[in-house]
Amino acid sequence: xxxxxxxxxxxxxxxxxxxxxxxxxxxxxxxxxxxxxxxxxxxxxxxxxxxxxxxxxxxxxxxxxxxxxxxxxxxxxxxxxxxxxxxxxxxxxxxxxxxxxxxxxxxxxxxxxxxxxxxxxxxxxxxxxxxxxxxxxxxxxxxxxxxxxxxxxxxxxxxxxxxxxxxxxxxxxxxxxxxxxxxxxxxxxxxxxxxxxxxxxxxxxxxxxxxxxxxxxxxxxxxxxxxxxxxxxxxxxxxxxxxxxxxxxxxxxxxxxxxxxxxxxxxxxxxxxxxxxxxxxxxxxxxxxxxxxxxxxxxxxxxxxxxxxxxxxxxxxxxxxxxxxxxxxxxxxxxxxxxxxxxxxxxxxxxxxxxxxxxxxxxxxxxxxxxxxxxxxxxxxxxx
Ligand code: SF4
Numbered sequence: 001x002x003x004x005x006x007x008x009x010x011x012x013x014x015x016x017x018x019x020x021x022x023x024x025x026x027x028x029x030x031x032x033x034x035x036x037x038x039x040x041x042x043x044x045x046x047x048x049x050x051x052x053x054x055x056x057x058x059x060x061x062x063x064x065x066x067x068x069x070x071x072x073x074x075x076x077x078x079x080x081x082x083x084x085x086x087x088x089x090x091x092x093x094x095x096x097x098x099x100x101x102x103x104x105x106x107x108x109x110x111x112x113x114x115x116x117x118x119x120x121x122x123x124x125x126x127x128x129x130x131x132x133x134x135x136x137x138x139x140x141x142x143x144x145x146x147x148x149x150x151x152x153x154x155x156x157x158x159x160x161x162x163x164x165x166x167x168x169x170x171x172x173x174x175x176x177x178x179x180x181x182x183x184x185x186x187x188x189x190x191x192x193x194x195x196x197x198x199x200x201x202x203x204x205x206x207x208x209x210x211x212x213x214x215x216x217x218x219x220x221x222x223x224x225x226x227x228x229x230x231x232x233x234x235x236x237x238x239x240x241x242x243x244x245x246x247x248x249x250x251x252x253x254x255x256x257x258x259x260x261x262x263x264x265x266x267x268x269x270x271x272x273x274x275x276x277x278x279x280x281x282x283x284x285x286x287x288x289x290x291x292x293x294x295x296x297x298x299x300x301x302x303x304x305x306x307x308x309x310x311x312x313x314x315x316x317x318x319x320x321x322x323x324x325x326x327x328x329x330x331x332x333x334x335x336x337x338x339x340x341x342x343x344x345x346x347x348x349x350x351x352x353x354x355x356x357x358x359x360x361x362x363x364x365x366x367x368x369x370x371x372x373x374x375x376x377x378x379x380x381x382x383x384x
Contacts, residue, residue: 015270027201029272163192
């Protein structure tokens, strides 16, 4: 199965897997101590891009580009400049293109900020996570609050659109400390904030530490209460919630992420990168050597692909839609179903509204705060 190159995709994701350390909670395709492969990987990325886009027979128009990782802020300047040469050769950049790079404090120099601005990057997504150095050190994330301040103070002179990521539910962060953090964050020169729950992914270092009780996590109820407090606090301070984990000043919603949630097609390049052509999802090889060798030899580097069934499409629409401010329409949930199945879903909607788990405003369904806590149950009822 191959990416349908006649699909109209306006977004590109580029994966840069290199990291200066491996955080204990990390579930991503990320590699520490592999910097010696950066140069070769960069060449391979360019080849993967040019090989695929040449098949489209045109220069696709791009509205968003996202450099994710890994730690893309370790992409060396000369190589990044070269990457933009390739991108500009293969694509047309839309007038208002959003170009995001994920950035980790402690990995950024002033020179990099200048080069990023020069090449057209206009959005920084900064992995703050916490300002408690000790907590991050224990998670093997070697960054400090001072590095966060250095980055923010300098980045604001180059970029208007700054976003920060925070992790809610880290061990050894008290309720007061979390609230202090948010009270400080809303004073920063940022336009966007993503707040993720700490999730324990199987086979991460943290997973084993929690199993052995060497790390004790805060109680779920306490974390959920803090989430609601944070949501209200952020809204009071001008950050509107537009997705379960995402808050933005008006007009600064992430256009790249919105593209994912709207299930639009996108190209994705790099180790383990996942792409979507509108009908099929693909994942690249996750082994660095196999990935690089495959691209160099002109072989397929797709390790997984699937064509979505109508039921999967519906489930994705429900899952992604319910998490968003816009919600999901009844029509989108019922599309393609017979009258009996539609009647079942209509009954489920009535029941979920009575249980105050869903709201229905002119046919747009959204989760209530109580529904957020029971998200999986709601999705199950709407999709079965
Ligand atoms: S910096 Fe990000 S990608 Fe790298 S190891 Fe840590 S969480 Fe994973």
